[in-house]
Amino acid sequence: MTSEREDFYVGYLPMPPAHRAFLRWVAPSILWTMVVICGITLTFFKPAPPAVWSTGALLELKGMLRTAPYPLIEVRTEAGRMTTVLLTGIGKRGAFVPEIYSDTYCSVRGYPLERDGRRILELMEGSGAITRAGDQSAAWLTPEPLPIGRAEFEGEILDSKCWHGAMKPGEGRAHKACATLCVRGGIAPALIVHSGSRAGEVVILVGAGGGRAADAVLPYLGEPVTVRGEFFRQAGMLWLRLDADGILPRGSAP
Amino acid sequence: MSNAYRAVQWNSHKRGYDLWIAAAVLLYLAIFFVGGKLLFREPGGFSDEILLIRAFGTCAIALLHVVLAIGPLARLDARFAALLYNRRHLGVALFLVALLHAILVTVFYGGFGVQAAPVAVISGYEPALRAGALPFELLGFFALLIFFLMAATSHDFWLANLGAGVWKALHMLVYLAYGLVIAHVALGALQDQSSPVYFWLLLLGVSGLTVLHLLAARREAARRPARAAAEGWLDAGAANSLADGRGRVVVPPGGGERIAVFRHGEGYCAVSNVCAHQAGPLGEGRIVNGCITCPWHGYQYRPEDGKSPPPYTEKIPTYRTRVEGGRILVNPKPEEV
Numbered sequence: 001m002t003s004e005r006e007d008f009y010v011g012y013l014p015m016p017p018a019h020r021a022f023l024r025w026v027a028p029s030i031l032w033t034m035v036v037i038c039g040i041t042l043t044f045f046k047p048a049p050p051a052v053w054s055t056g057a058l059l060e061l062k063g064m065l066r067t068a069p070y071p072l073i074e075v076r077t078e079a080g081r082m083t084t085v086l087l088t089g090i091g092k093r094g095a096f097v098p099e100i101y102s103d104t105y106c107s108v109r110g111y112p113l114e115r116d117g118r119r120i121l122e123l124m125e126g127s128g129a130i131t132r133a134g135d136q137s138a139a140w141l142t143p144e145p146l147p148i149g150r151a152e153f154e155g156e157i158l159d160s161k162c163w164h165g166a167m168k169p170g171e172g173r174a175h176k177a178c179a180t181l182c183v184r185g186g187i188a189p190a191l192i193v194h195s196g197s198r199a200g201e202v203v204i205l206v207g208a209g210g211g212r213a214a215d216a217v218l219p220y221l222g223e224p225v226t227v228r229g230e231f232f233r234q235a236g237m238l239w240l241r242l243d244a245d246g247i248l249p250r251g252s253a254p
Numbered sequence: 255m256s257n258a259y260r261a262v263q264w265n266s267h268k269r270g271y272d273l274w275i276a277a278a279v280l281l282y283l284a285i286f287f288v289g290g291k292l293l294f295r296e297p298g299g300f301s302d303e304i305l306l307i308r309a310f311g312t313c314a315i316a317l318l319h320v321v322l323a324i325g326p327l328a329r330l331d332a333r334f335a336a337l338l339y340n341r342r343h344l345g346v347a348l349f350l351v352a353l354l355h356a357i358l359v360t361v362f363y364g365g366f367g368v369q370a371a372p373v374a375v376i377s378g379y380e381p382a383l384r385a386g387a388l389p390f391e392l393l394g395f396f397a398l399l400i401f402f403l404m405a406a407t408s409h410d411f412w413l414a415n416l417g418a419g420v421w422k423a424l425h426m427l428v429y430l431a432y433g434l435v436i437a438h439v440a441l442g443a444l445q446d447q448s449s450p451v452y453f454w455l456l457l458l459g460v461s462g463l464t465v466l467h468l469l470a471a472r473r474e475a476a477r478r479p480a481r482a483a484a485e486g487w488l489d490a491g492a493a494n495s496l497a498d499g500r501g502r503v504v505v506p507p508g509g510g511e512r513i514a515v516f517r518h519g520e521g522y523c524a525v526s527n528v529c530a531h532q533a534g535p536l537g538e539g540r541i542v543n544g545c546i547t548c549p550w551h552g553y554q555y556r557p558e559d560g561k562s563p564p565p566y567t568e569k570i571p572t573y574r575t576r577v578e579g580g581r582i583l584v585n586p587k588p589e590e591v
């Protein structure tokens with residue numbers, strides 16, 4: 001007796017024609033709506049940063065190796081300019097540089113991460129990552145810190161590795177947990193300045209005592225903040241020595 | 255033990271339904287990933303993992319809206335019944351997609367570090383909490399937990415063993431989960447985007463669902479209480495306006511359980527309006543093959559005694575009826591068993 005249920009749907013019986021016709025356009029409509037939402041979502045994404053992580057291209061740099069406040073190497077360019085390249089370990093870890101190499105002239109090998117003309121180096125694994133490169137340490141002129149003055153910046157604090165292209169995007173609220181892990185692992189925290197004349201600059205943060213700033217920055221990673229401290233340049237890189245309580249959260253995103 | 259879980263037995267509708275779900279999810283993920291790769295090329299491209307995290311996350315939100323829209327839509331237009339019949343499968347799909355989103359987040363954002371990934375993700379909140387920031391990831395985690403509970407208890411085995419009340423309450427948590435998901439997105443991913451489109455999309459979703467639920471509720475509220483007749487009986491409307499095999503919902507004026515009155519051939523019968531399965535509105539059902547049949551998942555009850563035909567053992571209350579002056583009258587006191 002189908003007549004009594006010609007417009008009544010029961011899952012375990014044949015579908016009434018009216019329902020079948022209805023589903024023929026409802027199901028595809030839901031599908032197409034999802035496709036349209038997918039398209040809109042994609043189209044309006046804030047583009048990922050133009051950063052490149054050359055995981056296949058081993059790069060060798062020669063220069064003065066430092067372990068404090070963060071592992072880094074000072075390199076003189078061919079034009080004679082002094083630059084600083086931060087070093088990181090594999091994954092979300094700071095570079096492991098044995099103390100015996102500290103303040104010595106070395107060659108380091110690893111994979112570069114580059115963004116906006118700035119570069120950091122992920123040291124390769126194994127014993128070939130750091131080697132002594134002759135004794136030029138005595139002849140190396142240690143660049144003095146160049147004070148710029150007291151400064152206050154608005155921006156976001158994150159780990160320098162992800163910002164340089166380890167994650168794309170490697171900034172913002174969604175990336176916060178990752179930045180926390182990176183900074184806990186010993187990767188140098190950086191302030192990305194969002195406004196003012198220094199907008200777009202990358203400033204490496206050190207604690208009030210000149211050491212690592214991990215403890216001070218951890219609560220504020222990935223959030224809009226105002227940061228105060230002593231601003232200086234050293235070996236071609238911008239640094240900020242944080243005031244005690246020098247980081248303040250800002251109410252809303254920039 | 256009753257055979258009470260028959261509604262999840264397989265049939266061709268369910269297979270077709272599941273194929274549609276799988277096709278929709280896969281199509282969405284594929285378009286998202288491939289489109290994302292084509293639209294944002296190196297060096298300005300997204301990490302594959304982040305693209306996938308976003309694909310699964312947005313897909314879960316889209317599915318959640320579909321899941322929540324089906325209920326009110328089926329109240330407004332009976333032809334949505336086919337979507338309602340298998341809604342639980344859609345719920346399970348939603349949970350799986352959301353779970354993959356969470357796994358990717360945990361592995362990618364929490365992995366490769368000095369702590370185990372789950373530990374890193376959980377302990378990562380602690381410094382931010384100290385600074386007073388709300389960890390949006392936790393909101394997503396709680397929503398996922400609710401989706402898990404719902405998916406895990408979606409089988410009728412749980413309905414039978416938890417009892418309809420507990421089961422229903424558990425599954426009403428989906429609205430809490432919805433709120434958590436919206437907050438999770440608004441406080442998280444939305445903060446990283448500069449286009450207002452995402453805000454408007456989210457608002458469209460929230461307001462669309464709100465309107466559908468309000469329309470369905472208004473329709474429910476529009477049912478007038480029945481007029482009282484002599485001796486405490488209720489007037490269930492004109493007898494000749496009820497077609498054979500059809501039902502009518504009678505609302506007792508003083509509150510209490512609604513009653514479904516049916517015409518069966520030349521006679522009339524009345525049972526509780528509340529289906530023993532998931533409290534579907536029996537009065538909106540039909541008499542199919544001699545049994546009152548629920549519009550939601552097709553549970554059946556004999557008009558004469560409210561019992562499901564063997565081998566099933568459900569039983570719903572029945573009420574006495576009579577016809578007087580062309581009106582159907584029903585006694586709101588359930589018949590003694």
Ligand code: FES
Nearest residue numbers: 529531532534548
């Ligand atoms: S058959 Fe599921 S609610 Fe009636």
